[in-house]
Amino acid sequence: MTTRPPAIVWFRRDLRLTDNPTLAAALAAHDTVVPVYIDDPDSEAPWTPGGATRWWLHHSLAALDERLRATGARLLLRRGDSLTALRALIAETGADAVYWSRLYEPATIARDRDIKQALREDGVEVHSHNAALWCEPWTLKTGAGDPYRVFTPFWRALQPQMPALHIHRAPQSIPVPKRMPDSLALQALGLRPKIAWDLGMQATWTPGETGALTAAADFAKASLGNYREGRDFPARADTTRLSPHLHFGEISPQQVRAAVQRHAAGQARLEDDASHVLRELGWREFAHHLLFHYPQTPEAPLYxxxxxxxxxxxxxxxxxxxxxxxxxxxxxxxxxxxxxxxxxxxxxxxxxxxxxxxxxxxxxxxxxxxxxxxxxxxxxxxxxxxxxxxxxxxxxxxxxxxxxxxxxxxxxxxxxxxxxxxxxxxxxxxxxxxxxxxxxxxxxxxxxxxxxxxxxxxxxxxxxxxxxxxxxxxxxxxxxxxxx
CATH class of the missing domain: 1.10.579.10 (DNA Cyclobutane Dipyrimidine Photolyase, subunit A, domain 3)
Incomplete structure (x- = not known):
């Protein structure tokens, strides 16, 4: 029986095992996989991750490694230029394919395009997947063929295009090569602050996939039914507080959709609230749609x-x-x-x-x-x-x-x-x-x-x-x- 070479699964902002189509595709096509995260903030310039973001990333990577180890795998950590790191890992493992989840910021789009071309020229397969959005930003256009600039018609167009509510289960076992390459220690990435200004964040948040799933379940149980009205009152705990988890891909929009719809099923008041949760997630989709089509907007006004x-x-x-x-x-x-x-x-x-x-x-x-x-x-x-x-x-x-x-x-x-x-x-x-x-x-x-x-x-x-x-x-x- 022929054994196919391993695949590299390049984690970025999809730091979860559940409902991760990129990981699922790699496992379906390869006997073994090599999970890796590459710390390459310079490639995101001028919007390199800020101090708070890097704090969360440290803890989210630790949580992902813990989840992977429970399946028999582990997360490799590398630092520096992404293409250089991937090529080195390909040489060390004999991998013949790299899988990643797509990102939509101007700098990462350009970086990933160059990496995809370079690796394919090296003879390595590259597969990218949508793991962050319901619909890709280039799939929705107005009747005139232009990008949407107004949310309401965008949301009207998006809803019938939303994928079926299917959630990929987290794999129970993730096979890895017998000899795994060396990894940097998490502390070597220098993500945590040198001065302890993070005590309030430590007391408030639980980064990682488990924290995300718990937060979604807690919201559905305790606040669904109060969300539509209560989300405007800052002293009330009626917002989802899922935005950091969504940003790092510890939970997908599909998982949030499933959680609120499952809890609301058959209860009109809760179903109305669930529709408002989805509408707010629609604003997230709209934001990515705009950034993709108008990449100058982080610095310059759209109008x-x-x-x-x-x-x-x-x-x-x-x-x-x-x-x-x-x-x-x-x-x-x-x-x-x-x-x-x-x-x-x-x-x-x-x-x-x-x-x-x-x-x-x-x-x-x-x-x-x-x-x-x-x-x-x-x-x-x-x-x-x-x-x-x-x-x-x-x-x-x-x-x-x-x-x-x-x-x-x-x-x-x-x-x-x-x-x-x-x-x-x-x-x-x-x-x-x-x-x-x-x-x-x-x-x-x-x-x-x-x-x-x-x-x-x-x-x-x-x-x-x-x-x-x-x-x-x-x-x-x-x-x-x-x-x-």
Whole structure:
């Protein structure tokens, strides 16, 4: 009986065994496989992974290796240029094929195209698979043959194209060559911070496939039925909190779909909630669709006229940007969000919109500054989602918010954090204030501040900008673009 040479399974952002079509295809075609992860951040420049992302990656790789070892395999770790590392591994193992799951960022598309061509010229088979999306970005076009720029018709077109709900089971056994090549130690990748700023993330998250599956099951059991309404309230635990797991491919959109639909089956209220979960996953698909078709958008507005918007200059906004990053703007809901981000690597989506609006509209600081900060501090720093979110709030991207939409942080706090529970949890300086005062302490009566022993400007800053005046400044700036 002829034994086929092993295949290399190149894990990237598909760090799971369940519902992994790439791994399934390699196992179906080869007697043995060699699982590998290559740390090659330079190939993703200028959007190399940020500090929070690399923290999650460290723990996710450890979890994947643990899962693989339970099947009789293990994860090899290499570092450096991806093509060089793959060629070395091919030489060491005699592999005749490389399998990977597709990525959709401009830099990784170009890298993977070059690697595929080079390996095929070497006589090595290359197989790439979709393991991250319901539909490939190039498969959906408008009636005119153009990419979609508006979510609603995109979602309408996507739904009938969604694949059948089939989940690949995790293999119980993964055969590997008798002699496995050497691997770097995980610590050698240097993914964890040298200074222990990650304690809040450690206390909040469980990276890895098991953590992802547990989070999806817990959400379906505890929050499905509350999601549609509750997801807008940051003090409530009614969001999925699956975004980091989805970004690293520890769980697939199909698995989330299966979890919520299975739990909701036959219950109208839950089925309605499940449809809203899928719609939010549809926004994730839309973001990747846009990034694929408009690769310039991480740096440039989708609508070119907004490149002329008269943003403030770095020399003028440096102090305000630092205050925003540190959660010291004097606007409680904004500061709460930025502190949650710094501590946990995550921020509630409603609050993301509020802090982004404050930066771009009230402070008139370019959205790219906010996108870069989120990129470094978010555990779910996904280039497609990050770009879509910031351009939406700035009003210059697909499905853009009207230029005149400026989130009033005080009104938003009153509506979505009425009891100031979220604010108090992240801005403890205000914990003794009643809700209305906690939403806008600079408007509180002196007696209320005195009773709380709060000295504005000392214990907690005064707002760095006048909300009404800065709103008008933003409207004037955007009106000039509209007129032009």
């Amino acid at each position: 070119e006229k907004f490149a002329k918007l008269p943003w403030r200059q770095p020399r003028d906004y440096a102090a305000d940007l630092a205050a925003w990053q540190q959660g010291r703007t004097g606007v409680p809901i904004v500061d709460a969000g930025m502190r949650e981000l710094w501590t946990t690597g995550w921020m509630h989506n409603r609050v993301r919109m509020i802090v982004a609006s404050f930066l771009t509209k009230n402070l008139l600081i370019p959205w790219q500054e906010g996108a870069r900060w989120f990129w470094d501090t978010l555990l779910d720093a996904d280039l497609a989602n990050n770009t879509l979110g910031w351009q939406w709030t700035a009003g210059c991207g697909a499905d853009a918010a009207p230029y005149f939409r400026v989130f009033n942080p005080v009104l938003q706090a009153g509506k979505f954090d009425a009891e100031a529970a979220y604010i108090r949890s992240w801005v403890p300086e205000l914990s003794a204030l009643p809700p209305d005062a906690a939403h806008a302490p600079w408007q509180a009566k002196p007696a209320i501040l005195a009773a709380a022993r709060l000295r504005l400007g000392t214990d907690y800053p005064l707002p760095i900008v006048d909300l009404a005046a800065s709103r008008q400044r933003a409207l004037d700036a955007y009106q000039a673009i509209k007129a032009g």
